[in-house]
Amino acid sequence: MAVADPGPSDSAQCEHCAVRSRALCAAATVEGLRDLRRWSRVRQVTVDEVILADHAEAEFVGTVVAGALRQVKTMPDGREQVVGLIFPGEFFGRPFRETSDFSYEAAVDSEICVTERRAFEALLRRHPEVEHQLLLHTMNELAAARERSLLLGSLDTLERVATYLLVMAARREQMLSRIGQDPHFEVAASLISRKDLASYLGTTIETISRHVHHLSRSGIIRIIDSGHFEVLDHGRLLAVSGVTRDDLKLFEAAEVGPPLDAGQIRQQRTD
Amino acid sequence: MAVADPGPSDSAQCEHCAVRSRALCAAATVEGLRDLRRWSRVRQVTVDEVILADHAEAEFVGTVVAGALRQVKTMPDGREQVVGLIFPGEFFGRPFRETSDFSYEAAVDSEICVTERRAFEALLRRHPEVEHQLLLHTMNELAAARERSLLLGSLDTLERVATYLLVMAARREQMLSRIGQDPHFEVAASLISRKDLASYLGTTIETISRHVHHLSRSGIIRIIDSGHFEVLDHGRLLAVSGVTRDDLKLFEAAEVGPPLDAGQIRQQRTD
DNA sequence: CGATGGTTTGAATGCTGTCAAAATGTGTGG
DNA sequence: CCACACATTTTGACAGCATTCAAACCATCG
Numbered sequence: 001m002a003v004a005d006p007g008p009s010d011s012a013q014c015e016h017c018a019v020r021s022r023a024l025c026a027a028a029t030v031e032g033l034r035d036l037r038r039w040s041r042v043r044q045v046t047v048d049e050v051i052l053a054d055h056a057e058a059e060f061v062g063t064v065v066a067g068a069l070r071q072v073k074t075m076p077d078g079r080e081q082v083v084g085l086i087f088p089g090e091f092f093g094r095p096f097r098e099t100s101d102f103s104y105e106a107a108v109d110s111e112i113c114v115t116e117r118r119a120f121e122a123l124l125r126r127h128p129e130v131e132h133q134l135l136l137h138t139m140n141e142l143a144a145a146r147e148r149s150l151l152l153g154s155l156d157t158l159e160r161v162a163t164y165l166l167v168m169a170a171r172r173e174q175m176l177s178r179i180g181q182d183p184h185f186e187v188a189a190s191l192i193s194r195k196d197l198a199s200y201l202g203t204t205i206e207t208i209s210r211h212v213h214h215l216s217r218s219g220i221i222r223i224i225d226s227g228h229f230e231v232l233d234h235g236r237l238l239a240v241s242g243v244t245r246d247d248l249k250l251f252e253a254a255e256v257g258p259p260l261d262a263g264q265i266r267q268q269r270t271d
Numbered sequence: 272m273a274v275a276d277p278g279p280s281d282s283a284q285c286e287h288c289a290v291r292s293r294a295l296c297a298a299a300t301v302e303g304l305r306d307l308r309r310w311s312r313v314r315q316v317t318v319d320e321v322i323l324a325d326h327a328e329a330e331f332v333g334t335v336v337a338g339a340l341r342q343v344k345t346m347p348d349g350r351e352q353v354v355g356l357i358f359p360g361e362f363f364g365r366p367f368r369e370t371s372d373f374s375y376e377a378a379v380d381s382e383i384c385v386t387e388r389r390a391f392e393a394l395l396r397r398h399p400e401v402e403h404q405l406l407l408h409t410m411n412e413l414a415a416a417r418e419r420s421l422l423l424g425s426l427d428t429l430e431r432v433a434t435y436l437l438v439m440a441a442r443r444e445q446m447l448s449r450i451g452q453d454p455h456f457e458v459a460a461s462l463i464s465r466k467d468l469a470s471y472l473g474t475t476i477e478t479i480s481r482h483v484h485h486l487s488r489s490g491i492i493r494i495i496d497s498g499h500f501e502v503l504d505h506g507r508l509l510a511v512s513g514v515t516r517d518d519l520k521l522f523e524a525a526e527v528g529p530p531l532d533a534g535q536i537r538q539q540r541t542d
Numbered sequence: 543c544g545a546t547g548g549t550t551t552g553a554a555t556g557c558t559g560t561c562a563a564a565a566t567g568t569g570t571g572g
Numbered sequence: 573c574c575a576c577a578c579a580t581t582t583t584g585a586c587a588g589c590a591t592t593c594a595a596a597c598c599a600t601c602g
Binding site: 055071073075076077079080081083084094095096097101102128131132134135136138139141142143145146147148149150152153154199201202242243244246247250 | 326342344346347348350351352354355365366367368372373399402403405406407409410412413414416417418419420421423424425470472473513514515517518521
Binding site for chain 1: 548549550551
């Protein structure tokens with residue numbers, strides 16, 4: 001073997017980073033990025049691993065490179081609520097606060113890029129363009145979180161399932177178009193376990209199973225496997241969800257790419 | 272009459288402002304404040320008045336001085352969800368976005384201080400300390416919004432009512448202590464209409480009525496009138512709510528005062 | 543091939559929404 | 573101050589959706 005195994009933790013190699021173009025660091029200047037990577041490490045985490053514990057000291061902040069994290073709140077009697085999901089390119093953690101307000105856990109095996117919190121805070125001061133980008137990201141997250149109030153407060157469980165499928169299908173569409181692939185089928189990939197999904201939607205795995213199969217029997221979706229669904233009739237799925245096309249967009253808004261000017265847009269092949 | 276009626280809109284008189292010490296502008300430097308007030312106007316709004324309409328151009332951002340705003344999402348079939356409440360001292364609106372993602376309406380007759388949005392955005396660039404404060408505020412709002420996912424996703428309706436009472440009681444406590452008054456009784460003031468409260472908690476006015484009277488019959492609270500409740504047994508109310516004391520704090524975290532150093536803290540009389 | 547974990551399906555309970563009516567409160571005009 | 577209209581709140585009865593509990597089904601893996 002010519003190259004040593006990088007192991008579970010390695011200093012950031014930004015030039016090969018899969019989310020370089022759309023994560024927070026994309027907004028950094030050349031000096032800002034050099035600064036940022038000095039304090040950053042890439043870490044592999046395994047499913048269910050606790051990355052930051054609720055109420056514990058929040059030692060770092062980070063960005064998801066691959067996989068997914070769940071943001072969890074646990075009640076005294078043991079009830080758990082997934083209050084947020086964090087997908088590749090998205091920022092997580094709590095700058096300017098000593099302890100974490102939530103528990104961050106790996107929803108699946110994931111790769112994350114973490115930065116020591118105090119160093120990150122100092123860096124925000126030195127590089128206001130990064131702080132500005134973080135503000136934009138946080139405001140988008142806030143709008144998405146508010147939209148979730150609509151989902152949990154006003155939608156019935158069938159509508160929630162339909163909405164989630166639409167959001168994940170759109171996310172996949174977007175992801176494929178980014179790498180220049182043409183999605184011949186509209187597919188929603190759940191990406192997380194049924195248990196997490198149930199908690200995220202404020203319902204149970206049984207109810208989700210029932211609704212998914214109801215949508216399948218209605219010919220609106222096709223069940224590929226328990227985590228993948230082809231959207232056969234987008235219009236009817238949207239009608240079932242009860243929400244508008246515009247409101248759907250708010251759910252996905254968590255990801256903030258910096259405004260790309262024409263020169264930055266990479267040539268993409270469509271074949 | 273020696274003084275003309277200021278009318279419904281008047282330029283900001285920051286020195287007499289009731290929320291001067293805890294709103295976003297408290298973080299501004301002397302020059303920043305002078306800059307800010309040039310673009311700001313105080314407006315009186317009457318209950319149910321729409322301040323910013325969903326999808327419409329967001330012409331301004333603002334801060335609530337007195338009263339309360341509701342942040343509303345309306346579905347195609349007419350269902351309405353109050354996704355947020357905005358109380359005195361809190362910021363509202365959406366900088367760096369052309370259109371509003373929600374409808375902002377006066378929950379009660381209110382006084383707001385509004386700033387032309389584009390001017391506000393330019394001002395954030397000129398005064399990074401204000402942008403930093405906005406970031407802190409937004410992150411707090413985000414944590415509160417996530418906590419609301421717990422409320423809507425995991426709590427039953429009785430727990431939601433109990434939680435709301437605890438939050439409003441704490442808020443009142445805090446408000447009274449700020450003006451140096453000693454609250455002899457722990458009182459929760461709803462401040463908003465039952466209809467708005469029902470929507471905010473993701474339930475109905477009937478269900479709220481039943482739970483409030485149940486809590487009253489149990490001797491946990493005393494109903495003063497339909498909008499005011501004395502908390503007789505804080506411990507039991509907390510137990511009923513199902514959430515921890517720490518989690519309660521997250522709900523109120525929307526308000527960000529700048530860090531006060533010892534010299535700034537006003538002498539308070541406790542009689 | 544049995545074991546294990548996750549998913550699906552079924553039946554029953556119960557919480558909460560809906561509808562309706564009574565009660566209470568509020569404001570106006572006589 | 574009373575009478576009336578109107579809005580809000582409360583109370584009651586009922587229905588329905590979703591959770592719970594339980595069993596069957598299925599896939600993966602040692």
